[in-house]
Amino acid sequence: MAKRYADIIIDILHQDLDKTFQYIIPEMLQDKIAIGTSVEVPFGKGNKLIKGFVINISNKPQIDPSKLKEIHKSSNEKVNIESQLIQLALWMSNQYSSTIISALKTVLPIHQKIKHKEEKRIHLVIDDTKCKELIESAKKKNHVAILRLMETLKEKSNLDYTYVTKNLKIPLATLKKLELNQIIEIISKENYRKPHNFNKNQSYTQPTIFQQKIIDEVVSDYYSEKFKTYLLHGVTGSGKTEVYMRIIEEVLNSGRQAIVLIPEISLTHQTVKRFYERFGEKVGVIHSKLSQGERYDQYVQAKNGAIQIMVGPRSALFAPFENLGIIIIDEEHETTYKSDTTPKYHSKEVAIKRAEISNASVVLGSATPSMESYTEALEGNYKLLELKERIDNRPLPTVSIVDMREELIQGNKSMLSESLRSSILDRLNKKEQIILFINRRGYSRFVSCRECGFVIKCDHCDVAFTYHNNGKLICHYCGKNISMPSTCPSCKSKYIKQFGTGTQKVEEYIQKEFPRARILRMDTDTTSKKDSYEQILTKFGDGRADILIGTQMVAKGHDFPNVTLVGVLAADLSLYMNDYRSSERTFSLLTQVAGRAGRGAIKGDVIIQTYSPEHFSIQNARMQDYNNFYNEEISYRRIMNYPPFTNIMVILLISEDENLVIKTSYELVNLIKNMLDSTNCDIIGPTPASISKMNNLFRQVIYIKAEEYNRLLEIKKKIEIINVENNKYNNMAMQFDFNPLFSY
Numbered sequence: 001m002a003k004r005y006a007d008i009i010i011d012i013l014h015q016d017l018d019k020t021f022q023y024i025i026p027e028m029l030q031d032k033i034a035i036g037t038s039v040e041v042p043f044g045k046g047n048k049l050i051k052g053f054v055i056n057i058s059n060k061p062q063i064d065p066s067k068l069k070e071i072h073k074s075s076n077e078k079v080n081i082e083s084q085l086i087q088l089a090l091w092m093s094n095q096y097s098s099t100i101i102s103a104l105k106t107v108l109p110i111h112q113k114i115k116h117k118e119e120k121r122i123h124l125v126i127d128d129t130k131c132k133e134l135i136e137s138a139k140k141k142n143h144v145a146i147l148r149l150m151e152t153l154k155e156k157s158n159l160d161y162t163y164v165t166k167n168l169k170i171p172l173a174t175l176k177k178l179e180l181n182q183i184i185e186i187i188s189k190e191n192y193r194k195p196h197n198f199n200k201n202q203s204y205t206q207p208t209i210f211q212q213k214i215i216d217e218v219v220s221d222y223y224s225e226k227f228k229t230y231l232l233h234g235v236t237g238s239g240k241t242e243v244y245m246r247i248i249e250e251v252l253n254s255g256r257q258a259i260v261l262i263p264e265i266s267l268t269h270q271t272v273k274r275f276y277e278r279f280g281e282k283v284g285v286i287h288s289k290l291s292q293g294e295r296y297d298q299y300v301q302a303k304n305g306a307i308q309i310m311v312g313p314r315s316a317l318f319a320p321f322e323n324l325g326i327i328i329i330d331e332e333h334e335t336t337y338k339s340d341t342t343p344k345y346h347s348k349e350v351a352i353k354r355a356e357i358s359n360a361s362v363v364l365g366s367a368t369p370s371m372e373s374y375t376e377a378l379e380g381n382y383k384l385l386e387l388k389e390r391i392d393n394r395p396l397p398t399v400s401i402v403d404m405r406e407e408l409i410q411g412n413k414s415m416l417s418e419s420l421r422s423s424i425l426d427r428l429n430k431k432e433q434i435i436l437f438i439n440r441r442g443y444s445r446f447v448s449c450r451e452c453g454f455v456i457k458c459d460h461c462d463v464a465f466t467y468h469n470n471g472k473l474i475c476h477y478c479g480k481n482i483s484m485p486s487t488c489p490s491c492k493s494k495y496i497k498q499f500g501t502g503t504q505k506v507e508e509y510i511q512k513e514f515p516r517a518r519i520l521r522m523d524t525d526t527t528s529k530k531d532s533y534e535q536i537l538t539k540f541g542d543g544r545a546d547i548l549i550g551t552q553m554v555a556k557g558h559d560f561p562n563v564t565l566v567g568v569l570a571a572d573l574s575l576y577m578n579d580y581r582s583s584e585r586t587f588s589l590l591t592q593v594a595g596r597a598g599r600g601a602i603k604g605d606v607i608i609q610t611y612s613p614e615h616f617s618i619q620n621a622r623m624q625d626y627n628n629f630y631n632e633e634i635s636y637r638r639i640m641n642y643p644p645f646t647n648i649m650v651i652l653l654i655s656e657d658e659n660l661v662i663k664t665s666y667e668l669v670n671l672i673k674n675m676l677d678s679t680n681c682d683i684i685g686p687t688p689a690s691i692s693k694m695n696n697l698f699r700q701v702i703y704i705k706a707e708e709y710n711r712l713l714e715i716k717k718k719i720e721i722i723n724v725e726n727n728k729y730n731n732m733a734m735q736f737d738f739n740p741l742f743s744y
């Protein structure tokens with residue numbers, strides 16, 4: 001048999017060893033070694049044995065084979081799932097241009113040294129008569145500990161170990177002795193931590209004919225082994241979750257597993273509850289508020305088959321399912337699906353890749369699909385599925401727009417318009433519930449006129465200037481900057497200022513206006529504890545509060561049938577961020593938050609307060625007309641050459657030396673210009689980053705646009721080679737991001 005060689009990545013905990021080493025696969029290990037196998041290899045001068053992972057196998061040695069060492073030993077564990085995940089990590093490290101190690105750390109739980117929580121119980125193993133004798137003799141000999149234990153055990157027959165040692169204060173030696181004499185038995189049973197407690201519900205909803213048609217389509221593709229990516233575009237409240245659950249049921253029946261991704265942790269409670277009611281103990285959950293131990297337990301159970309559906313944000317994508325059948329991404333348009341740490345992957349792309357590796361289907365669901373996904377669907381790359389109506393033919397809520405400039409003219413300077421104020425009062429009287437949404441994205445960053453609504457924008461880029469603390473307004477797309485004007489350039493009003501209201505201020509104000517209303521607030525301040533989302537949402541869901549005030553986290557996914565009024569306090573805040581995606585984000589946010597109203601028997605109303613009532617994002621959100629919005633936005637993207645028509649790579653340069661970072665950024669741009677054939681790339685910048693100084697480090701950004709994604713990867717590789725060859729960027733950190741969802 002020809003000799004085979006394995007590329008091995010050495011112990012993942014050594015950050016600096018981000019390269020592979022080739023080893024000979026010895027005869028006796030030939031059939032034990034595959035991609036993903038964990039092995040022990042001799043390393044370095046002393047040939048110390050260390051752990052590594054096989055990431056590739058070939059027939060060709062890279063150097064003189066007599067210089068290669070042999071793999072010492074391979075672990076006997078089944079490798080299938082690790083091998084799939086390692087394959088995925090390798091793809092990620094290439095696609096997002098990160099180190100192999102950081103990609104591996106993302107997909108595999110590296111630190112596995114967490115102890116299982118053990119539950120031990122003490123059982124009485126002698127009969128009643130014997131027990132009484134023992135109690136009598138303990139009394140005589142004045143053995144108080146034994147007496148105490150026996151009397152309690154006689155009644156309960158078995159007790160929790162910790163209770164016995166801590167509460168009854170029985171010494172360990174005594175327990176040992178009793179065990180030795182076969183009076184008691186200490187039985188330990190592995191006990192998995194359960195992060196959620198719900199009951200399985202037996203009554204099932206019957207799918208509507210519209211839901212059924214979609215379920216049938218996906219399921220029949222699945223059974224004929226056509227594993228595709230679907231885009232389920234269903235209006236708010238159309239019952240997408242039921243569709244997911246029915247499809248998953250079939251996947252489970254076929255002996256395979258499912259992953260359900262949700263955009264953020266605030267939605268975990270509702271989704272896990274719904275899935276748990278349907279599937280019981282088979283549902284697992286992974287999110288950042290679980291303890292290390294809880295997370296590890298979920299991982300182990302997914303691996304051993306106890307858990308078959310993993311629900312959670314991003315990281316649930318890496319659940320170690322051997323036979324993954326489907327990945328669902330709910331609210332697929334959400335920006336939280338993009339990782340903000342290296343590798344900066346997009347969950348949708350990784351999900352599609354993972355599905356390809358394991359022959360699984362992917363369902364993306366949203367009432368407001370991302371521009372990218374909808375374009376893919378129109379081009380036939382994803383299969384488009386639509387739910388155009390709400391369940392039971394319930395109407396979508398009526399959305400009205402209030403022009404806050406008018407309110408000001410009428411002398412109303414408060415944050416509530418007259419119409420929103422009277423509607424709130426009306427619902428409080430009717431004992432119906434209200435959600436007040438404060439759009440905090442772009443908080444305090446752009447500058448607008450309170451009188452005419454004018455927003456100060458860069459004349460080259462059609463994006464709002466960003467307000468900087470030194471009183472300067474800077475365009476982060478071209479670098480142009482101006483001083484903050486003292487009057488509105490359009491109407492000369494002096495009510496021009498940067499924007500923003502905090503949630504807490506809103507809560508205080510609303511409470512003062514409606515003293516009898518029971519108010520809950522949900523934002524990052526009120527949700528720092530592990531179960532705070534759950535508490536707030538359960539309280540509101542049970543009707544123990546009238547008004548829920550919150551930021552983005554109240555906007556989507558929630559299903560509260562008694563909510564009949566949704567108020568949006570400042571729709572504009574996300575409209576003029578220095579970001580070409582701001583229209584899309586505003587539209588989907590408003591449509592999503594509007595979609596929380598009228599999901600039960602009573603029709604809902606939505607009131608959107610804005611200074612830009614004519615903006616097409618707001619107008620289309622009012623009509624809840626996704627297609628119209630898409631058509632307007634896509635033509636803008638085409639003209640401006642933004643994604644999905646191009647790909648963008650960001651280079652962020654960071655240094656404590658301001659002059660150096662600026663000088664280098666210009667040099668780098670020249671260098672890139674020289675290496676490009678300029679026909680198919682566009683360079684924008686360098687400019688100072690939105691946060692141009694952070695922790696005393698100065699930040700410059702360069703944007704490169706290219707139609708072909710791989711061009712960007714090539715450019716990046718070249719820059720790195722130059723860097724390694726002449727140590728060019730030594731006193732500087734350089735970060736790359738591909739198709740970022742926010743501007744830098």
Ligand SMILES: Nc1ncnc2c1ncn2[C@@H]1O[C@H](COP(=O)(O)OP(=O)(O)OP(=O)(O)O)[C@@H](O)[C@H]1O
Pocket residue numbers: 205206207208211234235236237238239240241242366367391556557558559595596599
């Ligand atoms: N077939 C059905 N029969 C009766 N009620 C249903 C059915 N399917 C779903 N529902 C109910 O309709 C409501 C809305 O469903 P769901 O929350 O899944 O909507 P959605 O499409 O995910 O909306 P959003 O995009 O706003 O999150 C839920 O209360 C759900 O229980």
Ligand SMILES: [Zn+2]
Pocket residue numbers: 458459460461462475476477478479480
């Ligand atoms: Zn500009």
Ligand SMILES: [Zn+2]
Pocket residue numbers: 449450451452453454488489490491492493
């Ligand atoms: Zn003005």
